[in-house]
Amino acid sequence: MKLLLMDGHSILNRAYYGLPDLTNSAGEHTGAIFGFLNMMFKFIEDEQPDNFAVAFDVHAPTFRHKMYDAYKGTRKPMDPELREQVPRIQEILKAMGVPVITMEGWEADDILGTLSRIGQEKGMDVTIVSGDRDLLQLATDKIKISIPKTKKTGTEIENYFAKDFEQAYGVTPKQYIDVKALMGDSSDNIPGVAGIGEKTAFKWIAQYGSIEECHAHVSEMKKAKVVDNFIEQWDTAVLSKELATINLNAPIELEEGSTKLGNLFTEEAYLLCKRYELKKLLPRFENTDTASVTDNTADSFKRVNDFSEVETFFEDIKKTGKAFIGASIMAGDDKVIRGAALSDGESTVYVECQGFISADYLCHKLMEICKAGVRLCFWDLKNVMHLITNILSDDEKKAVMEKGGKSQIFPNAVDVSVAAYLLNPTKKEYTADDVANEMLGIIIPAAADLFGKKKLKDALLDDSLLEAVTTYACYEAYVAYGAFEKVMAEIEAAGMGHIFTDIEMPLLYTLFDMEIQGIAMDKEALAQFSQKLSTRIEELEKDIYAQAGEEFNINSPKQLGVILFEKMGIEGGKKTKTGYSTAADVLEELAPANPIIGSILEYRQLAKLKSTYADGLQPCVGEDGRVHSTFMQTVTATGRISSIEPNLQNIPIRMELGKEIRRVFYPKDGCVFLDADYSQIELRVLAHMSGDDNLIGAFKAGQDIHRSTASLVFNTPFDQVTDLQRRSAKAVNFGIVYGISAFGLAKDIGVGRKEAQEYIDNYLKAYPKMHTFLEGLKSSAKEKGYAVTLYGRRRPVPELNSSNFMNRQFGERVAMNSPIQGTAADIIKIAMVKVHDRLLAEGLKSKLLLQVHDELLVETYIDEQEKVESVIREEMENAAELSVKLEIDMNEGSNWLEAH
């Protein structure tokens, strides 16, 4: 029989410091948990124990503290990142059926000592795993102490039976206690005897066997200061010995057989590992039946594929006057709708598209009940609306294009993923299984559990997975129904009801309409531009190869670094983790002295232009000659929207050559582009939120804000500000908006860090209320755990409690930046909704097409231009009532470049 014991805190501690920090998408730290479990699995495999237990300390004074106040007094408090992992690993261990043994008033050491003694008495072989050498005193010929050491080459394990210990240390394990009594232990704050260190302690104990024997023989010892100390501090030595002695008789009560090692890979443990996103551990659960779920609502899920049954189902909904229904539509990448699940909380059904139940029929039924007043709740409503639009007739589609998706498809729907995003915008995704777990406290299968390696789109095409698809869809509908109210309650409690109802949901419809419209793009012109770029790129390539003396891949930073800094021996190369940095700002410094650098920088610029824009945009043009980007509403931490496939929010504008790309975006016949962008919206938000009179005054006076800043910061009359001063002031303004660090600012404007700090200090002096405002943002975020915008939108900032200085500094910048960026985002969202809604309300045919953070682009019918201009101006300028005016710059043009 074999007993394996683990020292919980010690191993968790080793894992925490020995492994890189891991965080799951909810921002929970998991690195130590992962390391601990791996270590545990390794020992279980190696040792093949029949019994297994883990001991943890509890945070309470032990009998040792009662003996000696200062016991462990020098211990630093545990990092918060590690502390939060303690209950989690215990939770997982319990889920695995592993006894987690803790005892108030006793240390894990005593528990381990006692258990090992009992184990030995029962005739078992015992292995104790710990990173702590204190436990070595427990070694006997039956009790082995294993100390894992993480080295670069992997984990090495030192094993000590009593005889190994004696060989290594020259004393017995029991005598090691006496050694410690003499030399003390700084980590536990055991005093020991002054002047006696490791050497003397071992020597004495090896010779006399114990402190008592030493004490009895002091007269024989050579006269020395340490001997006097020893005699003087005999009481301390005795106390130290007591402190250092692990108690083998802790009053542990264990049920018979409770340490028996069973199947660790339980369903419960699997779900926890999944929850903490310990993906590498999941394969270990291979043989666990993880498809079955602890939640049994799935039993009541029903699939219907009989036409009349579906008919009566929808009739019932109408008759019973259901006000709210959770819904989910199943479709793959082909956008073909395979079915829809609906849930009213009591019954949940999956309607399969098949036979007379066509997608067309099903979608129209859904639209019908929604228009009749039933509120539908979806995951990713915007996408659902696209799926539905896809199966509509041409006339219906036209109506959607002209009158908007809200009135034509779902006038009364909500999106639970957007709601969940508002509650915590820092997560990666907002899936039903995640929200179910968080809001309803139930564990439901995720796509991966139901479909295995297949994705939903493949599963939809695989008849054998119909059951799984049914379960999946039903859960989505069921959770949409069940979680929405709870999410909303939390949103209301957090004071974000207004944001959800009056900003995000209307915005969703606005974004849908923008996506439906798309923007016309000249594919031919792009192809020509690409050709033009190719010619110049080839020239540059040749030039670079000639200067380098060989051909290589210029796009590979690794190869480029080697060529520049090794082969060509260019001085001043900076290192990154993986090699030399070849970033533009690094190379630019080296450009004057090295002609090849100029060519490389130009090559880079053109290569980016060609690959991302000239070539990258071409396949995005649809059959209608327009590009339909997707605006993501649940991605950014601050509340901004983002744009993908393609990203139309980073189309070049600064570089002369790059901005030519904007020419290929053009208005349709009879239209011009009206492009309006907020002037300095973030600084205006800052002026308002800080209430700083100087900044507000500068805006009210209509001054060039960077010049005004320069004038204050450099103490120069306004009209004598030099260009350089203005440029520096502009960088400082940017820095403030972005949550300044002297380091970042220094890098930005090419001055020393000290000088940059002076700029910041001057800035804070120039705007007296700014300092208190920014400090207030930091302390408020730290206290509350989140940063908050003017409208109450929240963004968690757990980094503020990090033990790592860099992380904490990052958190501070986030705390300063998020409210500003987020408030600006709120304002333009409000403006978008208002512009969009008013264009429709006033019966104008002109359409909002794009948003680029502080800019709106409207495809404007020429005969509506005047009206549209005033709509844009009014709605954008009045989107928020700040202590400074919101001003916009508006231009018209026959392409995006001209209009900007």
Add this chain to the structure above:
DNA sequence: TCAATTTC
């Protein structure tokens, strides 16, 4: 996954 580049 990382480094680099583009935008606001």
Add this chain to the structure above:
DNA sequence: GAAATTGA
């Protein structure tokens, strides 16, 4: 500070 895309 916030993003998305590309290529290795």
